[in-house]
Amino acid sequence: MSLAIAPPPEPGAPDDTPRYTIGEVVARTGLSADTLRWYERIGLLERPARSRSGQRRFSDRDLTWMEFLGKLRLTAMPVADMVRYAELRREGESTAAARQALLEEHREAVRQRIADLQATLLIIDHKIDAYAERQQQ
Secondary structure (H helix, E strand, C coil), X not given: CCCCCCCCCCCCCCCCCCCECHHHHHXXXXXXXXXXXXXXXXXXXXXXXXXXXXXXXECHHHHHHHHHHHHHHHCCCCHHHHHHHHHHHHHCHHHHHHHHHHHHHHHHHXXXXXHHHHHHHHHHHHHHHHHHHHHHC
């Protein structure tokens, strides 16, 4: 196992010091412990540091990554695409263009879903207005 010296974090960058237990992460993120373990198993999360007793320890950087994953899930990004993004991220800066392309493709899908939802909302609003008019008669 080689030890690489990481560059210092940029000002305001999340700290990568392991400090949070899985229970604390559950409380902070709303993800279940099972989900966190599953994310780790499928490669969405890197293996966290471990305490001397073997407990997982997560950092602020891990929490920031989990928050981003939560946003991707909220926008209905398929898990396979999330895993692909995580793999590319781990490969480093040379994959920035591929990550950008993946996010741009997803953005278009999100925009289409928003447009579909807005059109559906107009129909719902129309129905609500029709019921309100009936009740006023």
